[in-house]
Amino acid sequence: MGTSNLVFAFILTLGAGFFALNVQRLVGYMQIGKSDDRSDHPLVRLKNVLTIGIGQTKIFRDPVAGAMHATIFWGFMVLTAGTVEILIQGVFSKFSYALLLPKLVYQLYAMSQDGFAALVIAAIAFAFYRRLVLHPKRLEGDKLEHTDALIILGMIGGLMVTLLLTNACQYLLDPSAIGPEKFVSRQLAGLIAPLDPAPTRLFTVFWWSHALLILTFLNYLPYSKHLHVATSLINVYLSNTSGPGQKGVMRPMDLEADVDHFGAADVEDLTWKNLLDGYSCTECGRCTAACPANLTGKLLSPRKIVINSRQRLMEKAPVALGDHMEFMHPALVHGEGDDAGATTLTEVLEHRLLDTYITEEELWACTSCRACVQECPVSIDQLDIINEMRRNLVLTESRFPEEIQPAFESLERNGSPWAFNPGDRALWAEGLEINTMAELMERGERPDILFWVGCMGSFDDRAKKIAVAFARILKACNVNFAILGQEEHCHGDPARRMGNEYLYQMLAKDTIGTLDRYEVKTIVTSCPHCFHQMGNEFPQLGGNYEVIHHSTYIERLLQENLVPLQSDHGQRLTVAYHDSCYLGRYNDVYDAPRETLKRSLPVINLVEPPRTKDRGLCCGAGGGRMFMEERVGKRINVERTEELLATGAETIAVACPFCMTMISDGVKAVQSDVPVLDIAEVVAGQLA
Numbered sequence: 067m068g069t070s071n072l073v074f075a076f077i078l079t080l081g082a083g084f085f086a087l088n089v090q091r092l093v094g095y096m097q098i099g100k101s102d103d104r105s106d107h108p109l110v111r112l113k114n115v116l117t118i119g120i121g122q123t124k125i126f127r128d129p130v131a132g133a134m135h136a137t138i139f140w141g142f143m144v145l146t147a148g149t150v151e152i153l154i155q156g157v158f159s160k161f162s163y164a165l166l167l168p169k170l171v172y173q174l175y176a177m178s179q180d181g182f183a184a185l186v187i188a189a190i191a192f193a194f195y196r197r198l199v200l201h202p203k204r205l206e207g208d209k210l211e212h213t214d215a216l217i218i219l220g221m222i223g224g225l226m227v228t229l230l231l232t233n234a235c236q237y238l239l240d241p242s243a244i245g246p247e248k249f250v251s252r253q254l255a256g257l258i259a260p261l262d263p264a265p266t267r268l269f270t271v272f273w274w275s276h277a278l279l280i281l282t283f284l285n286y287l288p289y290s291k292h293l294h295v296a297t298s299l300i301n302v303y304l305s306n307t308s309g310p311g312q313k314g315v316m317r318p319m320d321l322e323a324d325v326d327h328f329g330a331a332d333v334e335d336l337t338w339k340n341l342l343d344g345y346s347c348t349e350c351g352r353c354t355a356a357c358p359a360n361l362t363g364k365l366l367s368p369r370k371i372v373i374n375s376r377q378r379l380m381e382k383a384p385v386a387l388g389d390h391m392e393f394m395h396p397a398l399v400h401g402e403g404d405d406a407g408a409t410t411l412t413e414v415l416e417h418r419l420l421d422t423y424i425t426e427e428e429l430w431a432c433t434s435c436r437a438c439v440q441e442c443p444v445s446i447d448q449l450d451i452i453n454e455m456r457r458n459l460v461l462t463e464s465r466f467p468e469e470i471q472p473a474f475e476s477l478e479r480n481g482s483p484w485a486f487n488p489g490d491r492a493l494w495a496e497g498l499e500i501n502t503m504a505e506l507m508e509r510g511e512r513p514d515i516l517f518w519v520g521c522m523g524s525f526d527d528r529a530k531k532i533a534v535a536f537a538r539i540l541k542a543c544n545v546n547f548a549i550l551g552q553e554e555h556c557h558g559d560p561a562r563r564m565g566n567e568y569l570y571q572m573l574a575k576d577t578i579g580t581l582d583r584y585e586v587k588t589i590v591t592s593c594p595h596c597f598h599q600m601g602n603e604f605p606q607l608g609g610n611y612e613v614i615h616h617s618t619y620i621e622r623l624l625q626e627n628l629v630p631l632q633s634d635h636g637q638r639l640t641v642a643y644h645d646s647c648y649l650g651r652y653n654d655v656y657d658a659p660r661e662t663l664k665r666s667l668p669v670i671n672l673v674e675p676p677r678t679k680d681r682g683l684c685c686g687a688g689g690g691r692m693f694m695e696e697r698v699g700k701r702i703n704v705e706r707t708e709e710l711l712a713t714g715a716e717t718i719a720v721a722c723p724f725c726m727t728m729i730s731d732g733v734k735a736v737q738s739d740v741p742v743l744d745i746a747e748v749v750a751g752q753l754a
């Protein structure tokens with residue numbers, strides 16, 4: 067081992083040791099968060115790593131940026147093997163994988179190193195062009211973020227260039243050392259040769275530059291937003307979407323817990339997984355670009371929520387762990403879009419995540435549409451942080467928009483978010499001869515399904531027509547069904563989404579008690595919020611039922627030819643279908659409503675707006691926004707309605723009573739006369 071090997075071994079030990087210290091520090095910071103068991107469904111989690119993580123499937127939702135990023139990512143994976151070889155060679159000069167691998171495998175490895183290095187250089191060049199010339203809106207950030215991104219891009223580019231130049235010099239020094247599979251390096255050697263046919267010094271310079279850049283890059287990562295390079299695959303494995311049926315399910319909450327506050331006001335109230343999300347954020351802005359609140363001019367940016375959580379962690383964790391103000395890096399502590407970053411210990415202690423970094427206004431702007439979660443290429447759950455912070459605002463601090471106070475009061479007193487008389491709940495069904503569960507029970511009978519009408523279907527004049535239409539279809543198909551009538555009340559989902567877990571659990575447990583008393587097995591509902599809540603979240607409280615959305619149920623009836631339809635379908639009609647978030651993104655039901663429309667209206671021309679299916683734009687009603695004023699920016703329902711009308715639709719179809727209200731209001735706001743119909747109304751209109 068020569069002197070240079072010894073020097074490199076010393077530098078390598080220092081670099082690796084400093085990196086290990088940083089890893090230990092960041093893992094330690096995460097431990098100030100709450101516990102969160104993520105050990106379930108290992109195979110599903112592994113599949114996510116293979117598809118979302120290594121396959122980069124979500125990255126390709128933006129094909130151009132996706133191709134660029136995936137090239138860099140895959141290049142990284144392939145070139146990491148080469149990096150290890152180079153680091154070992156720094157200590158043991160004669161080391162080569164060629165000594166260990168079969169010839170063909172080594173040749174493939176060598177070819178992959180050169181090929182990916184060239185591809186990564188092209189991708190980095192495009193990334194520079196994008197950042198410096200194209201300036202995509204979603205990459206907008208402060209100066210520090212831009213500088214950080216440019217430093218990282220520069221380092222990656224530098225690594226690739228020095229790798230190829232090292233190989234090229236080596237080829238000039240010893241042509242037998244670099245085979246034809248390193249085709250890029252050999253071409254490059256041809257360019258260098260006129261400068262110096264035996265470039266010993268150049269080789270040394272490029273080799274050392276490359277090796278030192280590797281160690282610098284490794285140790286810069288923990289202080290950069292590009293920390294995601296090290297954490298994203300781990301984050302995907304541990305993501306919320308890993309477990310079957312877990313999409314969009316709100317975290318259960320123990321209201322009996324002996325705690326001094328509920329929900330999240332600061333980073334210690336978040337889980338370690340929320341904090342890992344912060345480390346994993348690539349700051350790509352895909353979440354914010356898809357956020358209906360942000361794109362209509364509200365303050366909310368899901369990207370900022372995640373970045374702020376990380377920044378506050380970097381500020382607070384060293385103090386909480388007793389090594390305050392060490393290792394803090396301005397890019398990580400500085401608050402996005404404000405001057406929230408603390409400079410003194412007193413400031414750190416005075417600050418908290420809520421108010422200092424994230425304001426009430428941002429939190430209440432969320433429609434819980436899950437577009438952010440859907441878009442995130444590293445499976446971050448921005449909505450989980452928002453939900454926890456709303457819980458703190460409502461349950462601990464009693465701070466919420468004044469318009470939702472009446473909804474909370476009505477839910478408590480009347481069992482619906484509106485101040486309707488509970489005794490009027492089944493008035494919509496008068497004269498339709500629909501059995502209640504109580505009536506059937508009295509006769510010793512049991513229905514095949516319970517039609518859960520929901521508060522909108524029971525009280526809202528427009529939504530009552532949807533309930534009637536669906537009941538007509540069920541009757542026309544001779545389905546044996548019943549309703550709860552006056553025994554139905556809200557299951558509490560709006561309260562849960564608005565942060566009032568107390569009220570939610572009270573209403574949900576009571577509903578489960580009623581359903582269990584009637585031994586209900588199958589529930590069909592026309593409301594996606596009821597569908598999601600009762601099917602996916604009731605199990606947390608011990609309520610287990612088969613819950614079917616009416617779009618799926620009607621489609622099944624149509625498939626089985628049980629729906630008596632008219633033979634004359636009238637004129638060809640152009641229809642645009644608007645996806646409900648709680649049906650689509652929360653439950654992957656995209657085809658059933660479309661199939662229902664096509665089967666009941668064979669002459670339909672079904673058109674799609676640009677934002678459709680899992681990219682669909684929210685109507686603006688979710689997350690309790692239905693009960694709040696929309697005072698800032700453009701109204702979300704107007705934005706969505708304009709998109710739907712731009713398709714040339716003569717009718718807009720929906721499958722949710724909340725969407726019905728919002729899109730109908732949108733149609734009125736833009737002074738259009740295009741009718742808005744629920745899919746049940748379309749089918750009922752075609753009954754023979």
Ligand code: SF4
Pocket residue numbers: 353356357358359360366367368431432433434435436437438439448449
């Ligand atoms: S859930 Fe929807 S509204 Fe809320 S932050 Fe995410 S994208 Fe925005």
Ligand code: SF4
Pocket residue numbers: 346347348349350351352353354368369372441442443444445446448
């Ligand atoms: S949360 Fe996800 S989508 Fe949003 S900026 Fe971070 S990595 Fe991108």
